[in-house]
Amino acid sequence: MPFPRKFKHLLELELSDIETPDYVWLEYAVCACEKDSCGWGGWMIGAAFKKTDEQHANPYGDKVLPAMMDQVCPECGKTTFRTAASIRVIPSEDQKRRSFGHEILLIEYED
Secondary structure (H helix, E strand, C coil), rough: CEEEHHHHHCCCCHHHHHCCCEEEEEHHHEECCCCCCCCCCCEEEEEEEEECCCCCCCCCCCEEEECCCCCCCCCCCCCCCEEEEEEEEECCCCCCCCCCCCCCCCCCCCC
């Protein structure tokens, strides 16, 4: 499946091209807010932060980076509930590219 060439600059981003988080909060969420919710449970991003010299207006004082933080169930699309189970995750020193069981193909473009 070819991708639109106008997005090549976005699709070929490397880690060095973007602002990376110094830490991320993960929260365990469940799909259990409505009678017909599906009952899914799993980890979701609470927020991604970058430490800066500035004081930012949030409880941590660090810069909040863009991240997928919507409370939407990946199975049924309903609203999820974020439980009290949360962990702070710090990137490892070794950030070599890893595949998690999915195939990595060459990117093809079309105009």
